[in-house]
Amino acid sequence: MSDADDHRWLPPFCSLPTLFAVMLVAELVALIVVLAPGADGATLMRLGIVSVYLQWLGLLNAVVLCSLRGALDRLTPRSGLLIAWLVMIGVTTLAALLIQTMDRALALGLTGSGAAAARFVPANAVLCALIGAALLRYLFVIEQWRERVRAASKAQVDALQARIRPHFLFNSMNTIASLIRTRPADAERAVEDLSDLFRAALGASGARGTLGEELERVDHYLRIESLRLGPRLAVRRDLDALPRAYALPPLLLQPLVENAIHHGIEPLPEGGTLDLTGRRVDGGWEIAIGNPCPAQPVRRAGNGHAIDNIRARIGYHFGDRAALIAAPGDGCFRVIVRLPLESPMNVPAQ
Amino acid sequence: MKVLVVDDEPLARERLVALLGEIDGARVVGEAGSGAALLEAAPALQPDVVLLDIRMPAMDGLEAARHLAALEAPPAVVFCTAYDEHALAAFDVHAIDYIVKPVRAERLRQALDRARRYGGEQLRRAGGSGPERQRTHLCARVRGSLVLVPIGEVAYLQAEDKYVVIHHARGQVLIEEPLKDLEEEFGDRFVRIHRNCLVARDRLVGLLRTPDGRTLARLDADGVELEVSRRSLPGLRKLVKNL
Numbered sequence: 001m002s003d004a005d006d007h008r009w010l011p012p013f014c015s016l017p018t019l020f021a022v023m024l025v026a027e028l029v030a031l032i033v034v035l036a037p038g039a040d041g042a043t044l045m046r047l048g049i050v051s052v053y054l055q056w057l058g059l060l061n062a063v064v065l066c067s068l069r070g071a072l073d074r075l076t077p078r079s080g081l082l083i084a085w086l087v088m089i090g091v092t093t094l095a096a097l098l099i100q101t102m103d104r105a106l107a108l109g110l111t112g113s114g115a116a117a118a119r120f121v122p123a124n125a126v127l128c129a130l131i132g133a134a135l136l137r138y139l140f141v142i143e144q145w146r147e148r149v150r151a152a153s154k155a156q157v158d159a160l161q162a163r164i165r166p167h168f169l170f171n172s173m174n175t176i177a178s179l180i181r182t183r184p185a186d187a188e189r190a191v192e193d194l195s196d197l198f199r200a201a202l203g204a205s206g207a208r209g210t211l212g213e214e215l216e217r218v219d220h221y222l223r224i225e226s227l228r229l230g231p232r233l234a235v236r237r238d239l240d241a242l243p244r245a246y247a248l249p250p251l252l253l254q255p256l257v258e259n260a261i262h263h264g265i266e267p268l269p270e271g272g273t274l275d276l277t278g279r280r281v282d283g284g285w286e287i288a289i290g291n292p293c294p295a296q297p298v299r300r301a302g303n304g305h306a307i308d309n310i311r312a313r314i315g316y317h318f319g320d321r322a323a324l325i326a327a328p329g330d331g332c333f334r335v336i337v338r339l340p341l342e343s344p345m346n347v348p349a350q
Numbered sequence: 351m352k353v354l355v356v357d358d359e360p361l362a363r364e365r366l367v368a369l370l371g372e373i374d375g376a377r378v379v380g381e382a383g384s385g386a387a388l389l390e391a392a393p394a395l396q397p398d399v400v401l402l403d404i405r406m407p408a409m410d411g412l413e414a415a416r417h418l419a420a421l422e423a424p425p426a427v428v429f430c431t432a433y434d435e436h437a438l439a440a441f442d443v444h445a446i447d448y449i450v451k452p453v454r455a456e457r458l459r460q461a462l463d464r465a466r467r468y469g470g471e472q473l474r475r476a477g478g479s480g481p482e483r484q485r486t487h488l489c490a491r492v493r494g495s496l497v498l499v500p501i502g503e504v505a506y507l508q509a510e511d512k513y514v515v516i517h518h519a520r521g522q523v524l525i526e527e528p529l530k531d532l533e534e535e536f537g538d539r540f541v542r543i544h545r546n547c548l549v550a551r552d553r554l555v556g557l558l559r560t561p562d563g564r565t566l567a568r569l570d571a572d573g574v575e576l577e578v579s580r581r582s583l584p585g586l587r588k589l590v591k592n593l
Contacts, residue, residue, distance in 0.1 A: 166433045170432035170433050170452070174362055175359070175361045176452075177452040178361040178362065179361065181365070227361060228362075230360050266407060267408075268407055269384055269407045
């Protein structure tokens with residue numbers, strides 16, 4: 001779905017589902033017309049003729065609305081719908097006139113005779129107005145509902161994106177303030193690292209990144225944290241097996257690493273080792289983040305929140321081909337991100 | 351004015367020490383990297399002011415401040431923290447002031463001025479009052495220094511005169527807190543077995559009857575047996591049955 005489609009309210013009349021709906025409605029109307037009391041004889045022959053006429057009318061309307069869709073979309077939904085409705089009545093009236101003229105010229109008597117013939121065109125217009133109003137209304141509601149679902153999940157993903165703990169920001173600023181006096185070069189690098197993190201958190205680096213960029217971001221983050229925590233933070237990395245060009249949304253791993261430090265390393269007076277491993281497994285890639293945990297878990301605000309957040313984002317981007325597994329162990333905690341072998345995001349965006 | 355700087359992050363301490371060096375009349379007498387280190391150092395250093403980080407591993411700054419109140423001449427406490435979600439809790443323990451990181455020099459000067467004016471009495475008055483969070487340690491004053499007992503190591507608490515004796519893994523110490531307050535604070539951890547005694551629930555192994563009709567509670571630690579009052583007996587029976 002391209003961006004231009006996001007705020008369209010008129011259903012795409014050329015699409016197969018909509019065409020099918022139009023044909024179905026036309027056929028239903030044909031049945032009603034043939035079976036209605038007072039109709040002259042419910043024969044298969046008559047059903048056939050009425051069906052052909054109505055299907056033709058329906059498809060004609062769909063094609064006209066389809067080609068007008070671009071212009072109609074520029075109007076407000078209310079006036080656009082009204083015009084679409086008037087167009088349908090106009091097309092039907094003209095078509096009915098055309099058919100009646102041809103019928104008279106060929107003298108087939110299909111459009112009735114006498115009083116019935118005089119009623120043919122107005123009756124067509126009125127029926128079209130009624131059915132068209134109902135159909136447009138139905139299609140409009142469906143389209144709006146789809147739109148809402150799309151907007152809701154996009155909003156959710158957006159909201160999940162930009163979350164960096166305020167504590168981290170202010171602690172980093174404090175670290176930098178301290179470094180400026182004594183180690184200006186380190187201060188400079190910390191500012192650069194912090195900027196990269198915030199660029200990603202504020203969504204400025206786009207909706208798509210690569211695994212290599214994300215691992216770099218994790219490195220930047222860890223560099224800031226090791227300035228802060230000093231020797232209390234040790235990191236063991238085994239990530240060489242991972243494909244650096246693998247496409248994935250930014251900030252998928254960094255928050256998990258942040259979580260591991262926040263809940264695992266920081267509450268331990270003597271600190272601990274953060275374990276990052278990445279390997280090829282059956283049918284995909286597996287990235288594990290392990291940390292020691294305090295003997296008595298310290299209740300800190302937002303416990304588990306980051307994990308739910310990432311799980312929702314993985315679900316949105318990868319569907320059920322990816323997973324996030326939290327594995328509490330004895331004295332340690334591991335989070336495993338499992339990704340499909342080929343990233344579905346590798347397809348270039350439209 | 352003697353200042354003690356407490357923060358688990360070396361760079362945060364470094365910055366405070368540098369800022370304090372530029373403030374007339376302030377002298378850094380020491381640095382500590384944890385709440386426990388603060389409580390160990392404070393009695394000897396006798397600081398006038400403690401600049402205390404709130405979020406630290408093992409024992410946070412709020413709890414360390416509560417324990418400081420047990421000192422004979424408690425210092426004034428100024429909390430420093432990166433993010434002010436803790437502000438209200440800090441004033442619960444009657445901090446002199448509360449400053450956010452990165453600390454500004456003029457703000458630090460203001461805080462020290464306040465500390466000079468009000469001193470550490472604030473902290474003392476607050477000691478043991480109000481509904482507060484569970485501590486992770488109990489703190490006793492022994493010959494001028496502070497002894498910390500992790501709450502998990504306490505086997506039982508017994509009231510004697512105006513003291514409560516803490517029986518823990520490494521011995522016994524006296525504290526001056528009413529048994530009733532301790533029961534309120536640690537109700538989920540200790541159970542009352544007698545008017546003068548609270549026992550750690552996880553230490554309780556069983557009840558036994560003496561020939562003269564009294565009931566004793568047996569603890570897992572070196573065969574300690576403590577008298578159970580008739581009033582606590584029904585509740586205790588239920589507890590032991592579920593062991």
